[in-house]
Amino acid sequence: MEIFIQQILNGLSIASVITLIAVGVTLIFGLTGIINFAHGEFLMVGSIVTWLAVSNGWGFPLALCAAVVVVAVMGFALERGLFRFTLDLPTNGFIVSLGLIVVLQHIVILFWNANQKSIPHPLTKVWEVGGVRIAAVRAMVIIVTALVVTLTFFVITRSRYGRALRASVEDRDTAALMGIPVRRYITGVFVFGSALAGLGGALLIALFPITPFTGGTIVMKGFAVALIGGLGNLTGAVAAGLILGIVEGFSAGYGLSQWTDAYSFALMILVLLIRPQGLFGGTSGPRIT
Amino acid sequence: MLLEVSGITTGYGPTIVNRGVSLTLGAGEVATILGPNGAGKSTLLRTIAGLVKPRAGTVRFGGSDATGQPPDVMAKRGVVLVPEGRRIFGDMTVEENLRLGAYARRDSAAVDADVTLMENFFPILATKRRDKGGSLSGGQQQMLAIARGLMARPRVLLLDEPSLGLSPLLVKEIQAIILSIGERFGASVLLVEQNAGLALSVATRGYLMQTGQIVTSGPIEELRDMSLMRELYLGGAAVAS
Amino acid sequence: MGTLEISGLRKQFGGVVALAGVDLTIEEGEILGVVGPNGSGKTTLFNVITGVHKPTAGRVTWRGADITGLAAHAISRIGIGHTFQQAMAFPGLSVFENVQIASEHCRHARNEAYPWPSPDALLSFVGLQDLRREIAGIMPFGNLRLLGLALALASRPTMLLLDEPAAGLNDKETAKLVDLVKQLPGHGISVCVIDHDMNLMQRLCRRLVVLDFGSKIADGPTAEVLNDPKVLEVYLGGAL
Amino acid sequence: MKTPFRTILPTLVVLVLLATVPWLSPTNRILSLAITAGINIVALYGLSVLFGQTGILSMGHAALMGAGAYAATILARDLGVGFWLAIPLSALVAAAIATIVGFPSLRVGGHHFVILTFAFGQLLTIILTNGGDFTGRATGLDLQAPLTLFGMDLSPLPRFYLLVLGFVALSAVASWAIVHSRYGRTLRAIRENEKLAASLGIDVGRHKIGAFVVSGLFAGVSGVLLTYFLRHISPTQFSSFPSIYLALMVMIGGARLLLGPLAGGILVAFLPEMFNLDPVESRILYGVCLIAVILLLPNGLIAGLLDGWKRLFGRRPASSPAAASRSSVSGG
Amino acid sequence: DDTGNTVKIGVVAAESGSFVSAGHTLPAGVSLAVKEINDAGGVKVGDKTYKIELVKRDDRTDIGTAVAATQELVRDVGVKAIFGSESHDFTLAMTKITQPAKVLHFAGNSTLDTILTDASVAPGGADHYLFQTEPREFQRSGSTARGVLSLLQPMVDHPIKKSVIIAGNDATGQFLSSYYIKALKAEGQEVPDIIFYPPDTTDFSPILTRAKSLNPDVVHFWYNGDSTLTALPQAVELGVAPSYFLFGVDPGIWKERSLSADVPVAMSCVPVCWGESSNPKAKAYFQSYFAAGAPKGVTSSVSLLYYDYVHVLAEAWTKAGSFDPDKVVDALMTLHHKGVVSDDLSFNAHHQVTHATEVCAAKPGGDITCSMQQPPADAPM
Numbered sequence A: 001m002e003i004f005i006q007q008i009l010n011g012l013s014i015a016s017v018i019t020l021i022a023v024g025v026t027l028i029f030g031l032t033g034i035i036n037f038a039h040g041e042f043l044m045v046g047s048i049v050t051w052l053a054v055s056n057g058w059g060f061p062l063a064l065c066a067a068v069v070v071v072a073v074m075g076f077a078l079e080r081g082l083f084r085f086t087l088d089l090p091t092n093g094f095i096v097s098l099g100l101i102v103v104l105q106h107i108v109i110l111f112w113n114a115n116q117k118s119i120p121h122p123l124t125k126v127w128e129v130g131g132v133r134i135a136a137v138r139a140m141v142i143i144v145t146a147l148v149v150t151l152t153f154f155v156i157t158r159s160r161y162g163r164a165l166r167a168s169v170e171d172r173d174t175a176a177l178m179g180i181p182v183r184r185y186i187t188g189v190f191v192f193g194s195a196l197a198g199l200g201g202a203l204l205i206a207l208f209p210i211t212p213f214t215g216g217t218i219v220m221k222g223f224a225v226a227l228i229g230g231l232g233n234l235t236g237a238v239a240a241g242l243i244l245g246i247v248e249g250f251s252a253g254y255g256l257s258q259w260t261d262a263y264s265f266a267l268m269i270l271v272l273l274i275r276p277q278g279l280f281g282g283t284s285g286p287r288i289t
Numbered sequence B: 001m002l003l004e005v006s007g008i009t010t011g012y013g014p015t016i017v018n019r020g021v022s023l024t025l026g027a028g029e030v031a032t033i034l035g036p037n038g039a040g041k042s043t044l045l046r047t048i049a050g051l052v053k054p055r056a057g058t059v060r061f062g063g064s065d066a067t068g069q070p071p072d073v074m075a076k077r078g079v080v081l082v083p084e085g086r087r088i089f090g091d092m093t094v095e096e097n098l099r100l101g102a103y104a105r106r107d108s109a110a111v112d113a114d115v116t117l118m119e120n121f122f123p124i125l126a127t128k129r130r131d132k133g134g135s136l137s138g139g140q141q142q143m144l145a146i147a148r149g150l151m152a153r154p155r156v157l158l159l160d161e162p163s164l165g166l167s168p169l170l171v172k173e174i175q176a177i178i179l180s181i182g183e184r185f186g187a188s189v190l191l192v193e194q195n196a197g198l199a200l201s202v203a204t205r206g207y208l209m210q211t212g213q214i215v216t217s218g219p220i221e222e223l224r225d226m227s228l229m230r231e232l233y234l235g236g237a238a239v240a241s
Numbered sequence C: 001m002g003t004l005e006i007s008g009l010r011k012q013f014g015g016v017v018a019l020a021g022v023d024l025t026i027e028e029g030e031i032l033g034v035v036g037p038n039g040s041g042k043t044t045l046f047n048v049i050t051g052v053h054k055p056t057a058g059r060v061t062w063r064g065a066d067i068t069g070l071a072a073h074a075i076s077r078i079g080i081g082h083t084f085q086q087a088m089a090f091p092g093l094s095v096f097e098n099v100q101i102a103s104e105h106c107r108h109a110r111n112e113a114y115p116w117p118s119p120d121a122l123l124s125f126v127g128l129q130d131l132r133r134e135i136a137g138i139m140p141f142g143n144l145r146l147l148g149l150a151l152a153l154a155s156r157p158t159m160l161l162l163d164e165p166a167a168g169l170n171d172k173e174t175a176k177l178v179d180l181v182k183q184l185p186g187h188g189i190s191v192c193v194i195d196h197d198m199n200l201m202q203r204l205c206r207r208l209v210v211l212d213f214g215s216k217i218a219d220g221p222t223a224e225v226l227n228d229p230k231v232l233e234v235y236l237g238g239a240l
Numbered sequence D: 001m002k003t004p005f006r007t008i009l010p011t012l013v014v015l016v017l018l019a020t021v022p023w024l025s026p027t028n029r030i031l032s033l034a035i036t037a038g039i040n041i042v043a044l045y046g047l048s049v050l051f052g053q054t055g056i057l058s059m060g061h062a063a064l065m066g067a068g069a070y071a072a073t074i075l076a077r078d079l080g081v082g083f084w085l086a087i088p089l090s091a092l093v094a095a096a097i098a099t100i101v102g103f104p105s106l107r108v109g110g111h112h113f114v115i116l117t118f119a120f121g122q123l124l125t126i127i128l129t130n131g132g133d134f135t136g137r138a139t140g141l142d143l144q145a146p147l148t149l150f151g152m153d154l155s156p157l158p159r160f161y162l163l164v165l166g167f168v169a170l171s172a173v174a175s176w177a178i179v180h181s182r183y184g185r186t187l188r189a190i191r192e193n194e195k196l197a198a199s200l201g202i203d204v205g206r207h208k209i210g211a212f213v214v215s216g217l218f219a220g221v222s223g224v225l226l227t228y229f230l231r232h233i234s235p236t237q238f239s240s241f242p243s244i245y246l247a248l249m250v251m252i253g254g255a256r257l258l259l260g261p262l263a264g265g266i267l268v269a270f271l272p273e274m275f276n277l278d279p280v281e282s283r284i285l286y287g288v289c290l291i292a293v294i295l296l297l298p299n300g301l302i303a304g305l306l307d308g309w310k311r312l313f314g315r316r317p318a319s320s321p322a323a324a325s326r327s328s329v330s331g332g
Numbered sequence E: 001d002d003t004g005n006t007v008k009i010g011v012v013a014a015e016s017g018s019f020v021s022a023g024h025t026l027p028a029g030v031s032l033a034v035k036e037i038n039d040a041g042g043v044k045v046g047d048k049t050y051k052i053e054l055v056k057r058d059d060r061t062d063i064g065t066a067v068a069a070t071q072e073l074v075r076d077v078g079v080k081a082i083f084g085s086e087s088h089d090f091t092l093a094m095t096k097i098t099q100p101a102k103v104l105h106f107a108g109n110s111t112l113d114t115i116l117t118d119a120s121v122a123p124g125g126a127d128h129y130l131f132q133t134e135p136r137e138f139q140r141s142g143s144t145a146r147g148v149l150s151l152l153q154p155m156v157d158h159p160i161k162k163s164v165i166i167a168g169n170d171a172t173g174q175f176l177s178s179y180y181i182k183a184l185k186a187e188g189q190e191v192p193d194i195i196f197y198p199p200d201t202t203d204f205s206p207i208l209t210r211a212k213s214l215n216p217d218v219v220h221f222w223y224n225g226d227s228t229l230t231a232l233p234q235a236v237e238l239g240v241a242p243s244y245f246l247f248g249v250d251p252g253i254w255k256e257r258s259l260s261a262d263v264p265v266a267m268s269c270v271p272v273c274w275g276e277s278s279n280p281k282a283k284a285y286f287q288s289y290f291a292a293g294a295p296k297g298v299t300s301s302v303s304l305l306y307y308d309y310v311h312v313l314a315e316a317w318t319k320a321g322s323f324d325p326d327k328v329v330d331a332l333m334t335l336h337h338k339g340v341v342s343d344d345l346s347f348n349a350h351h352q353v354t355h356a357t358e359v360c361a362a363k364p365g366g367d368i369t370c371s372m373q374q375p376p377a378d379a380p381m
């Protein structure tokens, strides 16, 4: 029984990391139409910044703030410098992001080599309740995720702003005619999504060691969750993150573990076939042609 | 003059659409631009609203220069375009569409009141308040587009074919609404219409546009009787009014 | 017996009853007009006939065969063409290519009176022959409407459903359209047309059907229908 | 017809020029990279039909290549089937898998399809990795079968190069024939406006699956070539990154023009070769170049160069399709 | 006379792309050996002395590039020998080029065991010029298992009986663990489960919880190094087992990153340990290895799968008195080399080396003890 409860907790913890990534993806992809495959690398940069800061003696909270700021600034620069020129052709934005993946990964390698990097756990406490072990870091990640998602939910869905964002992704010109500063909002969402990636990166390295290639493998899950939940839909991202986390946890824990990824992909395929708009409905995202 | 357009030249890529177009619009006035398909009427409205950057010429609004300002800035300053082809936000509800129209406004209480006002103008919008814009019939969408434009409480309303797809009954209502915009909203209207009957009955001044240029302009009564107008626009048929 | 017979046709979207049981017959060789207030179900009627929507109840038969709920492409292939309320074309392709594609997918050659052997013939008919190399997506609206008509005709229909073909056209262009549409029955094509332009309808249709809240409230010779007090009240808002 | 033939001419000229490469005593590295690029290009021609004509982007295409490669290897291992018979058979296997993937996926459009093909591709890799001795698990499979034509050994690099080039030519011609056929026009119609296409009697669903299956045929052939070139295949070669890179190549080159896949395949393969830098720095520059190419030539390399040419030498440039499809009057 | 007096060898390895953290060790190790040989004057072959020229090629973790690089080295550059790559399916594809061209090929992939057979290594056979610089897997697994159990047993206070293996589901993981499970059983261990994880896994908690439910005495993390170090802290958090074993993790990195655990942790190195070796030569080697600028990684010791064999090759050239590949193969087969990894490096009839494996164990306090374990002579049944 305690093993079962432990597995549920594990699922929750996986879910929180995935959700944090998915929230960034769902906002950027769903509300600006930018397909940023390099979101994982943004995350990785966040981790690297945290690692650098901690190695230089900064405390974790400060390092986390640094990661958020650095990645947000980077997001701002990249949106203004690159992505804004691809707004009308989302698939080109996608290629730009592929180029960025290569560039970011190897810039990090150039300066700090390709080896795995880790920081000491910022919280080392492990609570044991009736045979179930709860690590304080994991609890911290779950709590931070919950807080951030709630906050984001508040900001984004605050009716006026959220409405304007959804209108912008549906029809940019007409949204501008309504007086919506579309460009600025797109930048805003992109920067916010990037900041979330920075935060995610900081939390990630608090949990696991990372390499310059860590982001690439995680980001697909973010996209999967964003689509399963419905693009641009925060509730959807949270629910889908939970579902995927639990499915992943249980398939690794009880099923044929080498098929773990297969379960989550199968789940994603199933959901998208039955409910193409995602579980909770969302924007239709950019048109791909 | 509230709005002064002078010497505007526009185009898309290699094609020139408007050539040196000038026109003016006074406060509270309703003017109309008439012209055959492809003359460049919509492009001119889009230019004034900031969606198309002019290649030459200036737009002055309220006495200051507004050439090449982005559409959101123009909207905030009070120049609002109800675009051709409705451009309803199909994934959003009717009420959300309406409220988006008032996006640039900060007076939320007055916005609520205006939503009610629009629903009085077009009762169907009240019935469909929670329905997705995309599920509306063509004419219902047209009503929504006009109402959405009015929600901005514009100083200049640019209407691009507002009667498109509306039933005769509603065309009459639109006619009444346009006529009342001046006093109710204190706004001027620049109207592009294919329904000459409607255009000629609401406007006080008209411009006749052909292949991107203004060929004639003047008080509406004069325009109505011009032979060029008949030839270009009315196909010789009697004007229904 | 009519070519297209509709009986008890009903369509609901959630709680919205768009068609509340409509019976209607479109006869061979006629031009039938359908009018009604905005949102009265006219487009929905077309959509259900043409397979865009499946009806909630009711039947559609074509020359005696049940065609209720067939897919859109199948309907086109048996000879029922239509145009859209929002003018549509293949925006990135040339005018000629548009018509060429449209002419390639009919599976029937029953209409012996069909007079246009090639896409170019059709383009001349609608008057777009000079624009054949133009990219469709950047044509002005009026031409797009004409192209839409050409596309529908290219699929060799024996019946054509036109949804507001004159919307966005000025009187001169409308007159030209009337001229074109009037020729269609002579080429073996029956027509059913929706439009809010009573001028056009009067010139085009001998029979008019009026829908209101998804129900047929009038059906008869145009002049009579347009003087029906009920129609005057819900649709015209007074005499023309 | 005369006009469409003009459109294949430049490609044929380029291919003829490329056929002289073995006589210019290229290095074996170049030849080898060219072969890999050529193998990709065969698949890219299939993708260009799918993406360029039908407007559907697949990001699981390497998996279909993998289906072809594994089919050829297993056919050779278990049934002694040789290269020439493996080509049609493996193409059919890949097409069959494309059908299985396409049926459910194409019910949903746009980016959902992209993600679904991606997921299916991943799924296939996982199946290959866990497929026991039949698929050789993660280690993959060795291919022993010889490659001959009328008794001539085709495995030396220059000959293999010409063989691949032959297949590239075939796929270019096939793709050209499709584009200029009624079928190609039908696909374009679907890309431009599905609703209208259906109203004109086009069975949209069937044709979309058809296009996907056709692209699967190309991918299958390309997979056979790959396995005969490498002589060892493993699941990771057909996982997500190769798939993403195929999509990238077709977009960089431009999917709508016949030279596009050729340009994309060659550029992506040889771009990293141009920098004589330390490996890591050269990767960075490579990424930067990808970004620069797509920002400067948003419609792909070939379309961009053509536009530039026309602008320089006067003729009115073709209105860009991108601008057209954003115009307010379009439907779909 | 300089130009005539050089001989070229090549390395193909991932110097960029996702395999770089293991890949970069190859060129680093080989360069070091080449530099030592050249600084000592060069290789004497016949009556001439040659400098070795090293040609490095990046495979960008892409098989097409690896194959092109091999073609280039073999056909364009004309190298006499190739080292690499550490990715085993790349290596397999590369052998299809090196072997017909009679170019000596050294690779540290134990999976080569499946193709190195009596027939294939015989003169004229498909892999006559291919050499595996890693012991046969039953030997490495056997010595590793014995070493792990014997080091850990004194550190825990109850008999170690039950082992659970957690292995990466990639080629290396699948291949290696199939031998390791047999080796553990041969040591009398009960192995209730071997749990495979997808190669990209970062969150191991479900798998670890599953392992915990089996009440193991040791959990063995079986490649790859990065994943192993990702998993271990999570295992410690969850209290999965009273001891752990990490395959392919150098104690050097353990100290470098100041890792710790509240239970004993064994580590094995491929092939001998960096950081805390019982082998004095290894200490000296790693000093000069890092002094030459190589970054410190989880498996820096992998460089030794290549370093020693550059010296072996040079010795074989001298011994054969010629670069003729057939003569060099004959020389290699009879050679006994005093290397870093072992004082007696030699190839068996299947072109594979045999040497002891080093296993270390870290006590919860941080002390690390290491010992060499001789490989078993025969594979367990």
Ligand SMILES: Nc1ncnc2c1ncn2[C@@H]1O[C@H](COP(=O)(O)OP(=O)(O)OP(=O)(O)O)[C@@H](O)[C@H]1O
Binding pocket: B012, B013, B015, B017, B035, B036, B037, B038, B039, B040, B041, B042, B043, B044, B084, C138, C139, C140, C141, C142, C143, D323, D326, D327, D328
């Ligand atoms: N996005 C665009 N790209 C390129 N050309 C365009 C675009 N939009 C319009 N045009 C061209 O500009 C010209 C003028 O178009 P515009 O829509 O302004 O005319 P209009 O007078 O409003 O016609 P209508 O009465 O049909 O609405 C047309 O020839 C059209 O082809």
Ligand SMILES: Nc1ncnc2c1ncn2[C@@H]1O[C@H](COP(=O)(O)OP(=O)(O)OP(=O)(O)O)[C@@H](O)[C@H]1O
Binding pocket: B134, B135, B136, B137, B138, B139, B140, B165, C013, C016, C017, C018, C036, C037, C038, C039, C040, C041, C042, C043, C044, C045, C085
């Ligand atoms: N997809 C849909 N989902 C929900 N409601 C719909 C949908 N399509 C149409 N309706 C509703 O059905 C009713 C009939 O719509 P329809 O489009 O048939 O009207 P119409 O007679 O064509 O009007 P108009 O003259 O304005 O074009 C309207 O109230 C409309 O809102």
Ligand SMILES: CC(C)C[C@H](N)C(=O)O
Binding pocket: E022, E086, E088, E108, E109, E110, E111, E134, E172, E223, E248, E270, E299, E302, E305
């Ligand atoms: C990197 C090592 C742990 C793997 C080893 N060289 C093998 O393939 O067996």
Ligand SMILES: [Mg+2]
Binding pocket: B041, B042, B043, B084, B160, C141
């Ligand atoms: Mg217009």
Ligand SMILES: [Mg+2]
Binding pocket: B137, B138, B139, C042, C043, C044, C085, C163
């Ligand atoms: Mg309608």
